[in-house]
Amino acid sequence: MPDDLDPIDDATPDPGSGLPPEMLDALKRMTGSADLPPEMVEQFAAMGLGSIPVGQFEGLMTQVQSMFAGPDEGPVSSTVATDVARKVVAAAGDPSMGAREADLAREAVHVADLWLGQVTELEAPGLRGVAWSRSEWIEDTMPVWHEMVAPVAQGVSRALASALTAQLSGDGFEAISGMLPRGTNPAAAMGQIAPMMERVGSSMFSMQLGQGLGALAGDILTGTEVSLPLTSDDVVALVPANIAAFAEGLEIEADEVWLYLAVRETARMRLFRAVPWLEAQLLVAVQDYARDIAIDTDAIESALTGMDPTDTEALQAQLADKLFSPTPTGSQQAALVRLETWLALIEGWVDVVTDQAAAAHLPRAAALGETVRRRRATGGPAEKTFASLVGLQLRPRRLRDAANLFAALEAAGGVAMRDGAWAHPDLAPSGADLDDVLGYVERRQTASGGDDVDAALEALLREETL
Structure with missing residues (x-):
């Protein structure tokens, strides 16, 4: 029987690589089925990779691949x-x-x-x-x-x-x-x-x-x-x-x-x-x-x-x-x-x-x-x-x-003053206001009172022009 028709024994290492075919297949799967350069295969063989049980090697590779599996979502997945x-x-x-x-x-x-x-x-x-x-x-x-x-x-x-x-x-x-x-x-x-x-x-x-x-x-x-x-x-x-x-x-x-x-x-x-x-x-x-x-x-x-x-x-x-x-x-x-x-x-x-x-x-x-x-x-x-x-x-x-x-805001000005603190971020209390609650309430009262005075003055002036 011609040599090129001899049956292939998958359990026998490739004489040209020094690695079992199963190991070569495992390595190729890691590279997307691409053929490995002969020099790299020889180096892996020289490292003794061929003596490692294929199952153990694949288990290690599976663990490593699972760590990097899936899309890279950045610093947090x-x-x-x-x-x-x-x-x-x-x-x-x-x-x-x-x-x-x-x-x-x-x-x-x-x-x-x-x-x-x-x-x-x-x-x-x-x-x-x-x-x-x-x-x-x-x-x-x-x-x-x-x-x-x-x-x-x-x-x-x-x-x-x-x-x-x-x-x-x-x-x-x-x-x-x-x-x-x-x-x-x-x-x-x-x-x-x-x-x-x-x-x-x-x-x-x-x-x-x-x-x-x-x-x-x-x-x-x-x-x-x-x-x-x-x-x-x-x-x-x-x-x-x-x-x-x-x-x-x-x-x-x-x-x-x-x-x-x-x-x-x-x-x-x-x-x-x-x-x-x-x-x-x-x-x-x-x-x-x-x-x-x-x-x-x-x-x-x-x-x-x-x-x-x-x-x-x-x-x-x-x-x-x-x-x-x-x-x-x-x-x-x-x-x-x-x-x-x-x-x-x-x-x-x-x-x-x-x-x-x-x-x-x-x-x-x-x-x-x-x-x-x-x-x-x-x-x-x-x-x-x-x-x-x-x-x-x-x-x-x-x-x-x-x-x-x-x-305190509600006690001073009712629900409107209490909820009004959320009207704008510039009106909201600061950390310093938490240390001086009464000061913050007084400032809000003054601002509210100022608006009332301005409105009353405007109405008075309007009446005088009539």
């Missing part, structure tokens, strides 16, 4: 974050919402909207109540989270990439030199590895985002409890599974708890919809803070010493609480004060109008309000989430200061 967050809530239990929960949410928000209409001039027609599972909250709010954390994700990803690359450069290059062809230029190799490490950094931050949001989804009671406009337009979202856990031990009827929380959430949504400039101010404040955040590169490099850069879960655990510098920069501190002020003003106003709207209808409204305040003061979901995602620590005392300010 919503796909990765959502997947991780959903797995977190699924592991803890995430019951689906049915018709009963949907009816309860719709009715509670309808009633809350009617009650709020009696105590505030801020309106938001068309609000609708929905009952969400924890996963639904994650899915709906992820776009806003992505937008907010992108600046800090970029800084963290670059810092992680730099630290990971440093672990593989210099003496560390010897750890991977056996995986590369002989004669490889270390500088050229590191130039190729650096972008890969940035992708690893992005993956790690996205996993942290997912872990943080997954934990938050298991605790948050309503769509915007963190005082940020996270949900879709006109949606007042309640999370029944978390509300049930919150209500345990309160000795308060479940329906009353639902109604009270519906009033709080509807009040926030009225504020966000009736004050269109507020959302932009909040997002800019978060992004400014995140953009100027200082990354603790020394702590990161120390944490990564001796770690396997392909083991993202171990890296993430090692880096917990080590990403951010404990000392904020001057610009970061200024952004922090501005952000804290906006969040305090939102919750302070919500506290005041919720207490008024609920007090006339819910016997235990005062007790529920105090429970919510204690939950917030001991480190509520907003504080925990910001701390894990952008290193932000909120000061709960600012929220009580803001509530006192709005109550």
